[in-house]
Every structure is written in C-alpha cells, then in structure tokens.
Amino acid sequence: MSKIRVLVGTKKGAFILTADGQRKTWKVSGPHFAGWEIYHVKGSLADPNRIYASQTSGWFGQIIQRSDDGGRTWNTPGSSPEELKSPEGFPKGESNKFVYDGKAGTHKWYDGTQHPWEFKRVWHIEPSLTNPDTAYAGVEDAAIFKTTDGGKTWQELPGLRGAKGHLWQPGAGGMAVHTILLDPKNAKRIYVAISAGGCFRTDDGGKTWKPITRGLKSQFELPDPDAEVGHCVHRIALHPSRPDVLFMQKHWDVLRTDNAGERWTEVSGNLPTDFGFPIDVHAHEPETIFVVPIKSDSEHYPPDGKLRVYRSKTGGNEWEPLTKGLPQKDCYVNVLRDAMAVDTLDKCGIYFGTTGGQVYCSANGGNSWNAIVRDLPAVYSVEVQTL
C-alpha cells in the first residue's frame, strides 16, 4: 500500500501530513521549528527519507534543517549527534552560510540607483533527482546556490546573476529565486524563475544562464512590455516526461512553451482572471494543468469570494472550474506560488495550501476536494512525497 507524505511550510512552523493511498484519514505532525517561518520543505526523490527545510526569521536569519528519517528528527546539516562526535570535533556551522560568490555587485534599486546584493533567506530548496546530498537553493536577493555535501556548505552559481542581474529590480514582495526545475532528461539543464526578474535557463549545469522570456508581455508592470528581464514570473512547472514543455503563471497571464522557453504563448483562454500564483501539472496527463485564479494584484483573493481551482485538460486555453468541496462563498484566502503539488498515485492527487491555513487534497485529479487541515498558520509551501 502506498503512503503519502505532505510537507507543509507555514508562517509559524512546518507540518507533516501523512495518509495511506486512500488519502482519507490523515495524521498531522508538527509544528516542527515552532514559531519560525518555514518557506519550503522538500524531500529527495533519490532518498525519500532525506528532507530539507528552509527555516528563517526576521530576527535570527536563515537556518537549513535536514532530516534523514522522513521528518521524525531534524538537524542542521553537519550537527547530528553522530557528526558532533566525529574526530574533527565540532562542525564549522556553515550550513546557513550563503555568501555571494566573489564581489557581490549590485542590482537595480527602487530609486533607480544600484544597490548591493544582500542575502535575506532561502525561498526554495530543490534536491537533485539522483543524489540526496546535492541540492539547489533559490534565495532572496535572487541567486541560486548548490550543496554537494547534504547542506553542510553552499556555493553560489554566480552565472545566474550574470544574466543581466544589474537590471533586476525587487518588487514589493522581494526579489527571490522561488522556482527551480531540474530537467530529468538532461542533467545539465535547469530552469529558474525570479519574481520581478523573469525566467532563466542553463544548459551547462549552472555555469551560464540566459533569459527565456520571448513571448512574455507585461504591459502593466514594465515600461517595455517585451523586456528581456524584469517580468514577474510567479511560477513555472513541467511534466517529467516532457521537460521541454513548460507552463507558467505570470503576474498576469498563464503561458506555455513547447521549446524549453525559447518562445512563450499565452493560454489564459477563458479563465475568469489570469492573475495568480501556483501552477502545476497532473502526474499522468502532461496536458492537464491546474491554476488558482486570484482576482487581481491589488486584491489577492479569489473572485467573488469563491475558491476555485481551474483545470485545463488541453494544455491551456480551455479551462473548467473545480469547486466541489471548496468554499463557494465568503472565502478571501490566497494560494501562494509554492503551495501546490501533486502526488504520483494512479489516481493523481492534487494538493494546495492557503494563507488561511487550510490544506486541501483532491484524490481524484481535482474533481472533488477535502480539507486535510483547516487551521494551520498561513501556508507558504506544499510538497508531496509518494512513498
């Protein structure tokens, strides 16, 4: 019997929700790291017991946590009891050390001047598809770091900021690498998305990066709607079987590319609004995608107080609302960019968390929904492991 483990990052801690393959009865574990902001928790495909968590605080900065037993116990990498007893003595405590490579340089600031890059926090951790000790971290101010020792030390891949980083300018939500997609068919290819920065791709393992924004139009956000960088990309997603096909929820607009980002096409179609944050792909149907339309960038809640997931079975353009089990009145929550995920059971499960603290699950591809929990702190991120 398969098991499902849902990893939830919230404003006040991490929670782990587990169920069997029926996905009807859930156990809730947490809060882990109570009182800290947990931006992201994600497990390794290569070793599902290996889980990384980004723990952060406006007071005390960034902490990386790691579990090697499926979330039962946690240590900052390099400080497990076994490692503390090692002949080398105490670890150096560098698991939370994110220092930009070389001279950090500057990016565009609110007043048009250049401003030094300043590390603030890790938004997203993406474990390697093949090696549990290797992972990537997307950080604010926008950059990507890599560990090859299980999170004990992190090194920047500075080529990303070389892709016109001096022109990136933070929005009100900050400027962060919030999405990292690893190409399962090409180990050298990685995609990242940056709020108020755009979308970028490397084909050489992270040494060099290029903007992949042709076709994006941001007429309300940028003076040049066709600019190469600066687009507020909220989220990108791919299906592992077709890594050249990407789907994007931009600030406004839902788009797709069929050639690894060389050209994007809008597929918002009949959505009631094409503003939103998350987007994800069905585990077994590469043309079935999900978004959560949000009324506008000025309001950040669902249209008409109705929480509706929209599903397209045609890769975009033709969308249907999914409402069964979701509140259809007086609902004014948001669903953040990293707060939607899918499992890989035969009947694909879709999950999302809200700023109101609910985590919803659909065990039938979106046809109907149930709340696993209703009263967590605001949900920042949701990831799913199919065990």
Add this chain to the structure above:
Amino acid sequence: MIRVVLPFHLRNLARVNGEVLLEVAAPVTVCSVLDTLEARYPVLRGTLRDHDTLKRRPYVRFFACKEDLSLEPPDAPLPEEIVNGAEPFLIVGAMAGG
C-alpha cells in the same frame, strides 16, 4: 564564568536550557563573548551576526546591567558585573512592534 541568556528560539536551536555558562578569556567584550558562544554552539553562527562582516543582525539586541549595549563598539569591555558573573549578558530578539 560569563552567564549568557539566549532568546527562546536560539535556546531551541542550540538545544540548551536556561543560561549558558562560558569561560571567556580577558578582555571580556561583546565580540569575545559571541566568539566563545559560537565556538561552543556553531549552529548559532549567522543568527546573531552576519557571517562575513560579523555585524550584529538588525533585530538582535545585547542588554547588560539594565543598559542596551547593542550600539557600543563590539570590542568595548563589558561591565565588571558581567565579567564576574553577578549579572547575565542578555541576548534579546528586538520587539516586533505592530
């Protein structure tokens, strides 16, 4: 021995209960106390001071003998009451306000 009181979240992170007692070589300063603290509890590196510059994080405060020493030079000697252990050195998360 120097008595150090950590804030709630950092006690949890360092897995300590109550005060931390540190043997700190003279001269006893904010910098030497933090150096010793971080050597004992490496997980605290980066939580109180920037990794690179060693500047105090903006919302971390240092109190001693009813004084806020956060803005004092980090290499200034701490009061005798701290050095002889009569008073604790308090590391505090600043009020959030709001």
